[in-house]
């Protein structure tokens with residue numbers, strides 16, 4: 001099940017939460033549903049409601065000015081549009097550019113989408129050591145982009161126009 005995008009009362013994307021958490025926020029009148037899945041329903045506490053894709057908090061939450069986009073494997077795959085950074089074919093895995101065994105971090109700048117074959121072939125080596133140059137450099141999405149990205153392509157396309165700004 002996809003995560004639900006949470007908007008601040010001011011309509012800025014804040015984060016994503018699990019479906020269960022989103023339903024609780026709505027049932028507690030802490031958030032309203034801005035966009036729901038057209039077909040799916042969820043049953044909770046004797047009520048049935050559409051599966052929320054986007055909810056908006058009823059009260060404005062003050063957030064630190066600069067937050068960094070939370071890194072996730074899923075986010076990297078979506079950022080790279082599921083294309084392998086080494087061969088351009090469909091990617092299903094996330095590769096550490098500098099391997100973790102060499103001190104490489106779980107970060108946007110050190111991870112790329114990779115097909116399983118190239119991930120296995122590159123193994124515990126840097127692109128230079130493996131002779132496998134990157135087709136494109138990894139980048140860090142903005143926090144708002146990352147939240148939209150975590151919704152996935154389907155969720156992203158179904159967002160209301162005012163939210164569907166180009167992400168990455």
Ligand SMILES: [Zn+2]
Nearest residue numbers: 084087115118
């Ligand atoms: Zn590949």
